[in-house]
Amino acid sequence: MILYLIRHAETVANLEDRLCGMFETDLSDDGFAQVKKLARYAEKLDIGAVYSSPLKRAYKTAVGLNWYINTPLYVVHNLHEIKFGSIEGMMWDDIKADPKWNDDVPDRFVVFGGEAYDAVYDRIVAAVQGILDENHADSTVAIVSHGAVLRNFICYAKGLSWDKFREVDRILNASVTKINYDKNTQIFTICYQNDLRYLSDNVD
Numbered sequence: 001m002i003l004y005l006i007r008h009a010e011t012v013a014n015l016e017d018r019l020c021g022m023f024e025t026d027l028s029d030d031g032f033a034q035v036k037k038l039a040r041y042a043e044k045l046d047i048g049a050v051y052s053s054p055l056k057r058a059y060k061t062a063v064g065l066n067w068y069i070n071t072p073l074y075v076v077h078n079l080h081e082i083k084f085g086s087i088e089g090m091m092w093d094d095i096k097a098d099p100k101w102n103d104d105v106p107d108r109f110v111v112f113g114g115e116a117y118d119a120v121y122d123r124i125v126a127a128v129q130g131i132l133d134e135n136h137a138d139s140t141v142a143i144v145s146h147g148a149v150l151r152n153f154i155c156y157a158k159g160l161s162w163d164k165f166r167e168v169d170r171i172l173n174a175s176v177t178k179i180n181y182d183k184n185t186q187i188f189t190i191c192y193q194n195d196l197r198y199l200s201d202n203v204d
Contacts, residue, residue: 001132002140004045005150005177006065008057009034014173017092020146021084021114024056031057034174034199035064041176041198042069045140051131052144053079061174062144078127081146082120085113106163117152121162124149137183147171154179157188169194 009031013020027035042065050073052062059075066073087095087109095101100111107117128143135141143150147170155165157179171177171194178191 001135001137001181001183003128003132003179003181004047004140004142005153005171005179006038006061006142006144007147007150007171007173007175008053008055008061008144009038009064010173011057013089019084019087019090019092019095020057021081021088022055023089027057027060031061031173032064035061037199037201038065038174038176039067040201042066042142045142047071047142048139049074049135050142050144051076051079053081053146053149055080055146058144058146062142065142065144076127076131078123079143079145079149082109082117082148083115084109085115087112087114106165117165118162120149121152121156121165124153125156128153132181132183147173150177154190154193157190172196174199 010028011025011031012028013025015028047069049071050062050066052059052073052075054075054077062073102108110116131141131143150171151168152162152165154168154177160167175194175196177193180189180191
């Protein structure tokens with residue numbers, strides 16, 4: 001089974017260097033251009049179903065990806081981004097200036113009322129496993145979600161515990177990560193991560 005993990009395209013908040021979480025933000029102009037190329041690229045991937053976070057930036061990316069392939073598109077609540085608590089929507093410079101901010105601890109958002117990272121890890125693993133379980137072994141599915149939660153799932157796919165997520169590279173906007181999943185052995189094999197090569201293709 002093939003699994004494509006796709007982070008939403010660039011957003012206005014990304015350009016502003018703003019922390020989102022459940023904070024809603026729209027795609028930027030470049031983000032919409034990325035989605036247009038992603039839609040053309042998706043025609044080559046033989047995707048049988050698309051699953052999306054309910055947040056606008058991910059859902060718009062998923063709808064755009066599905067524009068030409070027109071395959072079933074499902075919204076899965078637990079594919080949403082981490083809840084960052086009281087600092088959602090704030091500028092990163094302001095967050096880092098807060099005396100409660102501690103970048104040295106993995107669970108640095110809990111002090112602001114955010115979601116604990118072990119809970120995020122369990123949530124995204126359960127959500128993706130549910131998607132895998134409901135599709136055939138020879139299926140190809142795409143999951144459109146967010147940087148932090150996808151990073152946690154890749155951590156899991158590599159056999160790492162939740163507190164090792166920083167050993168996984170940050171997930172880039174509009175990037176594609178391809179993972180093979182063997183349902184018999186329940187082993188994940190990461191084929192490539194953070195692929196953006198399709199963005200260099202010319203799109204009419």
